[in-house]
Amino acid sequence: AQTVTQSQPEMSVQEAETVTLSCTYDTSENNYYLFWYKQPPSRQMILVIRQEAYKQQNATENRFSVNFQKAAKSFSLKISDSQLGDTAMYFCAFIYTGTASKLTFGTGTRLQVTL
Amino acid sequence: DVKVTQSSRYLVKRTGEKVFLECVQDMDHENMFWYRQDPGLGLRLIYFSYDVKMKEKGDIPEGYSVSREKKERFSLILESASTNQTSMYLCASSAPGGRGTDTQYFGPGTRLTVL
Numbered sequence: 001a002q003t004v005t006q007s008q009p010e011m012s013v014q015e016a017e018t019v020t021l022s023c024t025y026d027t028s029e030n031n032y033y034l035f036w037y038k039q040p041p042s043r044q045m046i047l048v049i050r051q052e053a054y055k056q057q058n059a060t061e062n063r064f065s066v067n068f069q070k071a072a073k074s075f076s077l078k079i080s081d082s083q084l085g086d087t088a089m090y091f092c093a094f095i096y097t098g099t100a101s102k103l104t105f106g107t108g109t110r111l112q113v114t115l
Numbered sequence: 116d117v118k119v120t121q122s123s124r125y126l127v128k129r130t131g132e133k134v135f136l137e138c139v140q141d142m143d144h145e146n147m148f149w150y151r152q153d154p155g156l157g158l159r160l161i162y163f164s165y166d167v168k169m170k171e172k173g174d175i176p177e178g179y180s181v182s183r184e185k186k187e188r189f190s191l192i193l194e195s196a197s198t199n200q201t202s203m204y205l206c207a208s209s210a211p212g213g214r215g216t217d218t219q220y221f222g223p224g225t226r227l228t229v230l
Contacts, residue, residue, distance in 0.1 A: 004157075035218070045205060045221035091157060102173065103148075103219060105157040 002027040004094050006106035013082045014114055020067075021077045021109045023092030032096035034068070034075045035103070040088040048090070051075065079111075087113045118142070119222035121206055127228045134193040136225050138206030145210070147189035148219060149173075149181065152203040164189055196229045203227075 003026045013019035025034070036048040051059045051068050058066050063080045079086055092106040122137035138147065145166055150158040150173075160173030162181040170181050178200060182190040189208075193200055203226050207219040 009155075037221075043203070043224045045207075045224075047218055047220075050218060093158075102160055102163070103158075105159075107155055107157040 002029070002032075002094055002096065002104050004092050004104050004106040006090075006092055006109050008109045009107070010110045010112070012112045012114060013079075015082055015084060017082050018078060018080045019082055019111065021079075021090050021092075021111065023075045023077070023106055025073050025075065025092075025094050025104075027073070027094065027096060029096040032094060034066075035093040035095075036064070036066070036075075036077045037091045037093060037105075038086075038088045039091065039108075040085075045091075049077065082113045084113050084115075087111060119206055119208055119220050121204075121222040121225050123225050124223060125226050125228075127230065128193075128196050129230050130197060132193075132196050132229075134196050134227065134229075136191040136193075136204055136206075136227070138189045138191070138208075138222055139187050140189075140208040140220070141187065142208065142210070142220075143186065144208035144220075145186070146208060146219075147183065148207040148209075149179075149189065149191045150205045150207065151175065152205055152224070158205065161191065196227075198229050201227060201229045 005024045032053045034051045038048045039045045049061045065078050067076045089108045091108045093103045095103045119140045148163040149161040152158050159175050164170045164183045180192045205224045206222040209219045
């Protein structure tokens, strides 16, 4: 079974700075997808970014980018130019093509953006 | 935009009551999911469904059942609520596409308290 580990329960960053959230996963599969979801205080879970394992190029969405290291099974999220609206819980999630659409989530990292 | 709605944001029930949590999506998605979110544990899959009248157990199905009579609606049922079912419940849906790869879209969540 696959597992997803987020080793940073809480992080803090100043506005306009850059922060990196860590995620590692464990799987014996070769074909899978990785996601970062954001859950602000409003509780609505929102997709931030998605990475296909077969793609070597790191995914990017505006200020959000990932560092995907397949051999190391690492999938970190970098947030550039942090904004107050980035304050949220961030969850890393994994799904592999052999299962029935079952996402496996990490335990989350609470990010606080301060002035 | 995909919209997933849940019938209640907050719900308070008594031990032993039968509880229904409703979820509706408006994008004709075939896949629907129920998760439970607890601090320090991330999101855990309770049940999911690929199609009308189809259901499959997730990682923690005990004490829960589901119903999918219509494509757009997926209900989570607590037959006899217990205090250890106090939690945040999140519904999600995804488009058919390739199994295991589709982005899941989440509802706003229902915070259930069982007294």
